[in-house]
Every structure is written in structure tokens, then in C-alpha cells.
Amino acid sequence: MMELLVVGSVALDDLDGPFGRRPDVLGGSASYISVAASFLTHGIHLVGVVGDDFPREHVDYLVGRGVDVAGLERVHGKTFRWRGIYSETLETRQTLDTQLGVFANFRPRLSEAQRDADLVFLGNIDPTLQLEVLEQMRGPRLVACDTMNFWITGKLDELRRVLERVDILLVNDEEARQLSGVHNLVRAADAIRMMGARAVIVKRGDSGALLFHESGVFAAPALPLEDVRDPTGAGDSFAGGFMGCLARAREITPATMRSAMIYGSVLASYCVEDFSLDRFRTLTTLDVAARFRAFHELTHFENLEL
């Protein structure tokens, strides 16, 4: 196994949509990424911050998943809170409220052990903080990061400095278009790779995800699901499954990147089946393995040559 450092938000979400409302549930990119990765690997180190209102049971859950929470600071104040409502079809969502709380003053400080991690995932936080994390690392084997429209608009210079130092950028299609200024996804990915990232993963929700890297393109479909209740955290669960697979594989090759795309899709497909991280609470390694095989069944075809 390789050690995986995950830096991002740990939040309390208030989720509303066609399947009901869930106030005060566990959320945040680092929570989803760490827990999703925990189905594939050990040695996951979470770096984030919560306030003194953060329920102990959530910390216990992370610990129970084998996540090292030594880097989860607890400071005086309120935990980051996000409140959103989804449309009837779950295709769009609206942010109703964002309260940064203690996250507003978050400055990731890594321990000696954390600086030696092999793999780093920088969740969707201020690019200035992403850079601060990278400054503290001692030569990781792979750095991946996420970002969003807010930083592309507001902190483009800092984000571009991050991109010069990351191996893989994970974004959704609209973010890829916004960052590159190009609509066509092949050209957008090319443009982003010119900014420094060796590989670009474009997440497309229920249309799957695309990996653009030096050895071409790989398409991971989304598993058509009969029951989707809450899309929150799907992208972060993808990231967690992806990084967890690479950590487990112990080598980063075009082949392991492809399998990692599928494990990312597997974890994302489970994530959306229930609110918050609830589906992960009953998930087993056997379930993950079974759905990996389901993705093979979903995509396999015979070479019927002409």
C-alpha cells in the first residue's frame, strides 16, 4: 500500500430533494474521499478542520473506517456548513446557504509523517491552501487535485501555479470548459494538460468520466442505477475510489489508472444510492468487488472484426 494524504473540507450538510430532507449530516470533500478510499486501501491521512459543534460520532465513524484523523483539527467555532436543494430529477441543485465557520481560517499544517505520503489528493479548497500543502510535501509520487468555478473565476493565478505542480486534475465538464476557455472536451483537456497537469479526469455525472493522459483517452461509464437518492459527494467518492485504487496497486501506470477510473465509478455509484455517506455505512469490500465486475459486464464487448 502507499500512504494517501487527503486535504479538504469536513462539513455538516443540510440536504433537501425529492427523497426528503436530511439536516446536519456528515459531508465535505475530505470525508467522502477518505471513506471511499478506505474500501480499497489503508494508510489514509485526513487533513481538515471542524468546530466544536462537530459530533463525536462522525469522528468515530472516520476512525472506524481506518482513516487517520490526527490531521483533523478541532478548533473553537462552527463547522463548515452547506445547505442545498436538488431539483425533482436530481439533475440540478441550488446552494441555499454556505457558512464557512472555522474553515475560513483553515491553514493545513502537516505532521512529519504526513509530509512523506506517497499520494496526495487536494480536495476543492482555496488554491492558496493547495499550494501551502504542496510546499510542505517531501516529494510525493503523485498529486491529484480538484477545483471549482469559484476558484477558476476568483483565483486563477494561484490555481495555475497549483496545476504546474499536480499530476492529475479532476474536474467536471463545465469546469474543464471554464478553465480552458474551450467547449470541446478533447481540446479542453489538451489545453489543461498544457498548463501542467499530466492527466485530466473529466467527471460527467450520469454520463461517466473521461481520462485524458499521455496514452490517450479512457471512458468510464456511469452504471445506470434504478435508485438514486442524493448525488452529493459523488465526485469526491469517485476521487476517493480512484486514489484508493492507485494506493492499493502500488504502481501508477496507464493500466492502473484505467482500473482506478472504474473503482472511482464504483464508489460514486454507491454514494448516490443514499444520503450523505450513509450508503458507505453498510457497504462491504465484497460489494465493491461485485460492482467492479458489474462495470466489466456493462462495458465488455467481443472483437467482432470486419
Add this chain to the structure above:
Amino acid sequence: MMELLVVGSVALDDLDGPFGRRPDVLGGSASYISVAASFLTHGIHLVGVVGDDFPREHVDYLVGRGVDVAGLERVHGKTFRWRGIYSETLETRQTLDTQLGVFANFRPRLSEAQRDADLVFLGNIDPTLQLEVLEQMRGPRLVACDTMNFWITGKLDELRRVLERVDILLVNDEEARQLSGVHNLVRAADAIRMMGARAVIVKRGDSGALLFHESGVFAAPALPLEDVRDPTGAGDSFAGGFMGCLARAREITPATMRSAMIYGSVLASYCVEDFSLDRFRTLTTLDVAARFRAFHELTHFENLEL
């Protein structure tokens, strides 16, 4: 090879979009389907109607592709014309004008030979005409059909009678939702299969296509393309590649259906690279084989087991 009967429109299109305007070009579902299929099989019989304004060169082109045009009636009047304009990103289009012309009185009459075809594809025409075609057939091995929102709204009873008699329905995601009254695509496909179609193919544009049938789900991705000039006919080219593959394979099994989904995607991916059927004019069987391999490369992953 199995004999393939294709019934649908043969049209003159006036296409406008970010890559320019092309007035008076060859179009129509039967044209795209027949030509796409011709890269995979022989014995394609086109049934349709054109007016006396239909250029001889288009008929010659179809004949040059090996398509039997004995069923292409030429009657006094104007050929079916469609005029549309695409948005800057090619994601949406607007119909500016539709002139049915001689197509308004089209009544498909099959010859003795045509009634014995093994495979039938009913392009997107009035379900009443689709039923008339089926009445004339003498036990085909497989019937597939397309439809659209216009018929789902206006001729639902007739369409449901068609569905009771077809093996495969090809529709886009919005049509699947409209026909079933269900948003979730898995449930929508289930509901449509309850109406009679043994299999449902949901075309999702640059998100690929899904096959729902008795042995589960298969996802064919779309090939990420750097240059897309005109999406007109992509769905019909998919249908042509799909049917052409089945005709060539000479057996209809879950495995050949999957390969057919990929050949459909291959032909659709070439179609959109140029206006009208122009990309097909220079396309070779070698190109088709090469892109089939590209789809394998696009989707293949190792079974990295837990």
C-alpha cells in the same frame, strides 16, 4: 449476410451551424441508415420516396454504396425538406422549416423480395406507416424501429401497436422519458420493454448509448472527438452501423448486440465529423475497423481484483 430492409425518409437538408451552412444536401433517416450499414453488410434494401427535384447524383451515390434503391419511389412533386440551425456548441438545434412534399403521401409498398428480408429497420416515420410495413413482412428475424416526440404525443396508440411487434426500439433519452413517463432511464427502459420491445437502445449523443435487454445493460461510450462539424444523422448512422453489424454477424445474440452497439457508435462518430453524409464519401472499411479498435482501447480495463 442477412438481408436488411430500411424504411424511412430520403430528404434534402439545409443545415446551418458554427461551421457554416450547407443548403440542399442529402439527408433523411433512410439515407444515413443505409449508407452507414453499407460499410458492414450487403443486401440493403431502401424503401422511401423522393420528388422529381431529387438530384440523380444522390441516387447514384446510394447505388455506389451497394444499396438497392428499387424501393425508392420517385413521384411528381417536391422531395421532403428539412432546414435546421445548430447552436454554437452544437448541443441544441432548432428546426426552421419542414416541407413534407411527396413524403406526405408516402405509402410504403414492398416487393416480393423485400417482404422476405431478415432484418427490418423502421426509421422515424408515422407509426401507421411502420405498421403497414410490418403487415407486409413475412416473418423477419428482427425488427427495430425509431420514433420521435411528435409521434409519442400525436399517435401514441399506433406507436404502442408498433412496439408490440418490434424487437428493438431506438430512441434518445428524452424520447424514452416521454414515452414511459419516467425520468430514470433504467425504469424508463423497463417500462418500454413492458410495452413489447424486447430491447431498448437509448441514444445519448456525446454521452454514448445504452442497451437494455434481457441479459442486462450494456454501455457504449461516445468517442471523444476533437472535430465535430454537424451532428445531423448521428442517431440514424448509429442505427445503420448497429443493423449492419447484426446483418453481417448473421446471428442475434447478446454478444453480437454488444458489438453492434459499438459499430453503431463507430459510424455515428464518423458521421458527425462532416456535414450531411460527406464523411462517408471518403470512409473505408479499414477506417471502420480502426475505429472499432479505438473503441476497444477507449473502454478496456484490467480486472484489478480486490
